[in-house]
Amino acid sequence: MTRLWSPASRGWQHLEIASARGLVVPAILRARRRSLWICVTLLLLTSGAAAQSLDSDPSGAKSLADQEPITPIPPPPEADPQKLALGERLFGDHRLSADGKLACSSCHDLRTNGASGGHTVAHDGSKAPFDTLTVFNAALSFRLNWEGNSADLGAHTESSLKNPVNMRTSVDEVLRKLNADPQMVQQFHAAYGRAPDRTSFLDALVTFESSLLTPGSRFDRWLGGEASALSPQELGGYQLFKALGCSSCHQGVNIGGNLFERQGVFRPLVPGKPEIVRVPSLRNVATTAPYFHDGSAPTLEEAVRKMAAAQLDRTLTDQQVESLVAFLKTLTGTYRGVAVVGASQ
DSSP, X not given: OTGGGSHHHHHHHXXXXXXXXXHHHHHHHHHHHHHHHHHHHHHHHHXXXXXXXXXXXXXXXXXXXXXXXXXXXXXXXXXXXXXXXXXHHHHTOGGGSTTSOOOHHXXXXXXXXXXOSSEEEOTTSOEEEEEOOOOXXXXXXXXXXXXXXXXXXXXXXXXXXXXXXXXXXXXXXXXXXXXXXXXXXXXXXXXXXSSOOHHHHHHHHXXXXXXXXXXXXXXXXXXXXXXXXXXXXXXXXXXXXXXXXXXXXXXXXXXXXXXXXXXXXXXXXXXXXXXXXXXXXXXTGGXXXXXXXXXXXXXXXXXXXXXXXXXXXXXXXXXXXXXXXXXXXXXXXXETTEEOOOTTO
16 A cells, blocks of 8 residues: 555556546547537538528428318419310300200309209200219319219210210211301311311310319418418318318318229218219319219218218217318309309309
């Protein structure tokens, strides 16, 4: 023990401490310098990211449309005015049916809801097997018709012309009639530089039908950042719509129209076939009664209750139904600046 405190030992012990300090102190200094540089670097990165965020989004926050399962309807696509005018004329032309009694507008009333308010009546007076779907926003759906058996508007047009329930004709027969009309031939020449043929005829109709979008709903305005566009009850209905799982099938720009689903998952929804249908769009749904492919639900309230029970296995309270219907009514858009209305209005 005495030798430990001898001068030699103390000198050695001091030397060891000095050596330790010689290694540790520079290490501490280097660590402090690295920490300082890391802090400065993080500060610069954070500042840059914040500046970039502010540059890309002046509001400093993501828009609601980027966070919700539903997106707003875009403006109609740009199109040649002469082709649009020609397509609109063809849409209302009764020569597109075999006996000249029906036009596209006979079943798809653009003055109201883009549909006919129920089943199309066949030439023999019988009802068509399916409730008429609205033509508004049809261009936004991935398939057309209740069964989704038309891949696009052109295919749907040809199918409708051949349908024995309504038009009972063909593209060739329609072209024969159109080419016999000098004014119509002149309008085709102005729009397409040639007389009516299959390609120009279908393109004119598709161009017009693609323009039949209904933007400007209160819900879309809310998605765009207008917080006052929805009442507390309507906003609560939307939150319930998502919480129940309705938005699993009814989402996207058309709030449906982009997938197939089985009718009656937990209990029967409608009698008969088809069992699998293309999910309908909920755009303007408050104006398109009756509901379901057989038109068996006369009111939106009844349709909501039946859908919740059959598809979600849920029994809704009266308050829940009221909230959901209040939300669904905010999905009514405008066509040519005028709100879409029901067929009976």
